[in-house]
Amino acid sequence: MIIEPVARPLPGSLEPTLPGRWYTDPTIFAREQAAILEASWSCVVRSADIARPGDWEVATVGREQVIVSRNRRGEVRAFLNVCRHRGMRVCTEPSGSSRSLQCGYHAWTYDLDGRLVAAPNLTRMPDVDGARYGLVGVHVREWLGYVWVCLAAEPPSFSETVLGEVVTRLGDVRNLDNYGVDGIALGRRITYDVAANWKLVIENFQECYHCATIHPELTEVLPEFAEGWAAQAYVNHGAAFGDEVQGFTVDGSAGTARLPSVAAEQDRRYYAVTFRPNVFVNLVPDHVVLHRMVPLAVDRTRVVCDWLFAPEVVAAGTDVSASVELFHRVNVQDFDACEKTQPSMSSSAYAEGGVLVPAEHHIGEFHAWVRDAVGE
C-alpha cells in the first residue's frame, strides 16, 4: 500500500537541510530563544493543574522563568518570576498555592494580578506605585486544556499562528474539536531529557522516513508508516490502523473507550499536528498524546509528554499502560536517534548540511521558517 501525499514533490529531488552550525552555535541558539521561543505562543501548564484561585506553577519559556497562576476571579495570569525590588525568584518551588505572591527575601508582596500590594516600611512612600513595581506580566491564553503564554510585547495572532496550524494540517479546527481535548484528563506524564538541539527533535517528529528503521511497534499498528510518509505530509490524512489491530497500543490490543465526539471517519486512524515552535499533538480515537519541547541549551532539550484520556477512564483507574507504552517506546527510539545525530552536527562533513528526501520535504518549510524568524 502506497499513500500518495497531496502535493508530492517531484521524484528524484533531494533538498538541502540547515547547515550543521545551526545545531551547535550558542549564538544562533540565543537568537532562536529570543526570536522564536520567547516570541511565539508556548503551551506551558495544564489548566487543571492550576484549577483553583491562588494555584500557581513555574514554567520555563525561552530564557525566562514564568509564574502561571489563577487569580481570585479564576482567570489565568502569568508573570516573569523576578521580584522588582532586588530580583529574587518570587516562587522558589515548582508549584504551590497561596493568596498572594510574596518574595522570600524582603517580603515584597504581589497580589494574584501581579500588583505590588505590600512592602515593609514603604507604605507611605509616594513613588512606590503598586502597578509600576508590579510583576512583569506575560500574555496568556487557555486552549486545549493548557495555558499558553507569549513573552512578546505584541504577541502574534493566536488564531493565525496556533489555530492556523490546525487548519493547515487538519483542514478545519473542527477536526480537532472532535477529540474534546480541553475536557480530557491526564493519565500519565513522562519527562525526557534529550541531549540534542530542539530542532532535531522537531524535525524527527515531522517525518516518518525513519519509521521503518527504528519504530517496529508503531509500524505494526500503522502499516502505511513503513512506506515513510508521515501523516504530516498531507492535509487531514489519518494513518489507518492495521487490519488486525484493535487499538493504538504497544501490542495492538484494544485501547480504552472511544472519545465521545470522534467522527466515524476519524475512527481507527492516527492524526498528528505540529504547532511551531514546540508542541506536537497526536490524535487517536481513545486518547491524545501531547508533547512539549523546552529547549534548555543548544544541545539539550527537555520533552514533557502527556497521555490524555476520557475523564472517566482516568477516574476509574483503568490500566492504560499498553497505550502509554506504545508512544513511550517511540519517544525513546526517536530521542536516541536525535542524540546520535547531535555530535555530527559539528563535523566538516555536515558543514553544508545533509539532504531531505521527498518524504521529508515539508521539513524544509520548518527550516525556512526558522531562518526567517532568526533573520538570516
Added chain:
Amino acid sequence: MIIEPVARPLPGSLEPTLPGRWYTDPTIFAREQAAILEASWSCVVRSADIARPGDWEVATVGREQVIVSRNRRGEVRAFLNVCRHRGMRVCTEPSGSSRSLQCGYHAWTYDLDGRLVAAPNLTRMPDVDGARYGLVGVHVREWLGYVWVCLAAEPPSFSETVLGEVVTRLGDVRNLDNYGVDGIALGRRITYDVAANWKLVIENFQECYHCATIHPELTEVLPEFAEGWAAQAYVNHGAAFGDEVQGFTVDGSAGTARLPSVAAEQDRRYYAVTFRPNVFVNLVPDHVVLHRMVPLAVDRTRVVCDWLFAPEVVAAGTDVSASVELFHRVNVQDFDACEKTQPSMSSSAYAEGGVLVPAEHHIGEFHAWVRDAVGE
C-alpha cells in the same frame, strides 16, 4: 523602636541597582577580577597559621594562586605560585612547611624570599640570575591577625583604603582596636560554596532590610534589626541586644568572657564593618566573626567564615557552639537568598536592574565604586 540613621535619605526615594548583566557577564567578571580583586588589599591567611619560618599556605586572589609564607627572619612574604622555568605550581598542597620552595617538576629551588638558589646543571650559567628568575613577588601586610596581600604593582594605600573603611564605619580605628582582633584565637572556621555572584553576597551583608524576613534568630537577639536598618547604615552605631538577651548566641544565652578591652559603650552591642572588596567583620563583646569572600566564577563565590574568641576561651576548649550557630544560621539564610537571586539576574525583567529602598541606599555607593573601578 525606630533608630534613625545619621543621614537618612528622603522618604519615598527608590534608587536603581546595577543592571542584571553585572551579575552574569563573564567579561565583566574578568574585569572585576583584574581591576578590583587583584588591585585591592585582600585578607588571605591567618597569621597564626603560618607562625614559624618556612610555614606557607596557598591562597586564591583574583585569578591567581598566591604562596603566603614566612621567611627565616619571621617576615611574611607572598609570591605567585608559578615556577619561572616551565610554570608548574611550586606548592601543590594547600599548606606546608619547608626550608625552601622547590618545584616538583625539575627541582628549581627558591629561598623563602623567592630568590632562585638552585637549579640542576645551571650552577655555572651566567645568565641565570637568582633574582631575575625568582618567584614573582606580591605586596604583603599583617593586620588584625591576618596576612593581607595586593597583586598590583603599585598597591593602593593600606591606611586610606583598609583602615579608611574602619574610620568611615566606626569613626575611629580605636573603636576596632578595643576588640584586640590581632591577638584573639580561631574557635571555628566554616567554608561555604555559594552559587551566586560575589556582589550579591556583599550587597546582602550591607543591608538589614531582609532581616525581618529571613533571620528570625538574629532579630530576636538584635530587635532593632527587625526595623530593617543595618548597623552599616550609620557611623559607629552598635545594634543593641534585646532586653532579655544575655549574649550573641543562637538562643540568647550567655556567651563567653568579654574581650578585655571592649569599651563600656560597646558592651551588649553588635557592630559591623565591610572592607571593600570582600571582607566583612562583625564585632560583639565576646567574639568576632570575620568573613572573607573569594569570587571563583561569575556565579560562584567561596565564603570562609572565622569565629574568633579570647585565646583562653579557645585554649580551655570552651563550648562556643551557641555563639557559632547564630551566625552560621545567618550565613545559611543569606546564601540561600543569594542563590535564589542569581538565576533572575539574566531575566529581561532585571535588564535595567531593581531598586534600593531607603534602608539600602548605602549599597548604591558600593555599586558606584564597582562601576568606577571597572571603568564603565
Added chain:
Amino acid sequence: MIIEPVARPLPGSLEPTLPGRWYTDPTIFAREQAAILEASWSCVVRSADIARPGDWEVATVGREQVIVSRNRRGEVRAFLNVCRHRGMRVCTEPSGSSRSLQCGYHAWTYDLDGRLVAAPNLTRMPDVDGARYGLVGVHVREWLGYVWVCLAAEPPSFSETVLGEVVTRLGDVRNLDNYGVDGIALGRRITYDVAANWKLVIENFQECYHCATIHPELTEVLPEFAEGWAAQAYVNHGAAFGDEVQGFTVDGSAGTARLPSVAAEQDRRYYAVTFRPNVFVNLVPDHVVLHRMVPLAVDRTRVVCDWLFAPEVVAAGTDVSASVELFHRVNVQDFDACEKTQPSMSSSAYAEGGVLVPAEHHIGEFHAWVRDAVGE
C-alpha cells in the same frame, strides 16, 4: 658520567617557551585542531584490531570522528562518521564488524568503500549518485602495524613527515626497522585521561631534565637520564642500561626475549622517537612502547599507551607486568606533572612564558613548528 649531545647549545643560554595563553585559549586550540591535528598524519588504530574485511573501529582525529575499516579486498579505508542524509553517526559503537555501513536512523547504507548503495524509496531517483552521496573519505596508510590517517584534502608527504622524523632522530629508517614493529603483538594497553593541554604532554616527552626529579625507577635503569639529557637531544643515541640492570623493567630484572632483528649496538639501550604532532615511540631490545596523544579540549588530553612484545611472548601469556609497570609509572609521574603545570598557564607570571634550559632547547623547535603551523 656526562653524555655530550651532538649539538650542545652554548652554556648559559635560556630560551623562551610559548606564552601561557597557548595552553589555555580555546581559539588557539581550535586552530591547532584544524592546522595541526587534522592536517597531519595521525596514528589511530592497530591494524590487527581490524584484521578481517568488514571490521571497523571509530577514532577521534582533531574535531572529527573517523570510521577506520577494511574492505572486501582487505584494504583499509577511512571515512568521517557522518551519514550524508541527515547526519547521524553511522557507527554508534566504538568497534564492530559488518558487511556494510548502515545508518541506524533512516537505513541509508554504504559499502565498505563508502559508496551509498541503498536508501529506502530512492532506488529510482536519478540524482542520488552513490559516489556523490557516499561517506566522506579520509586518506589512510598502514605502517608499524597501525593505521595512520590524514584529514587534509592534500596530505603532506608521509615519507617526508612521518618517516622523516625517524631519520632525524635515528639517522636511518633501518634503525627502527630492526625492531620489526609492524609484526609484534599488543601485550597491554592503558588509556590515561590527562587534565592538561596536549603540548605540555609532548614537551614533557621530549626532555629528560625532569627525570632526576620525578622518575626514580627510570633513572635507576638508565643512569645517564639523571644527567638531564634526553635521548631525543641526540641523533641515534641509545641511553645505556645501568651496569647491574638486566632488563627495561621496573626493578631492573630481566625482561622477555630480545626482538629477533635488534642490532648488537642496540642491545641494552633505550631509543625514542617523537612523531609530530602526537605519537611517541620508545624502543628497548625486547619491547616497544607506543604512545598516542588525542587532544580533547584545550586542557584535556587522552593518552593511549600500547606495550608491544614479540608475538610468541604474548601468545604464551608470558608475565610482562615488570616491563609494563616501568613505563606505566613514568606515565603517571609525567601526567601528574603536566596536570600541576596546566593551572599556572593562565597566571600573569607565565604571560610571557617560562624558559628552556640547554637540555630542553630542542623543545624550541617544536614550539616554532606549532607557531608556524597555526600561522602566528
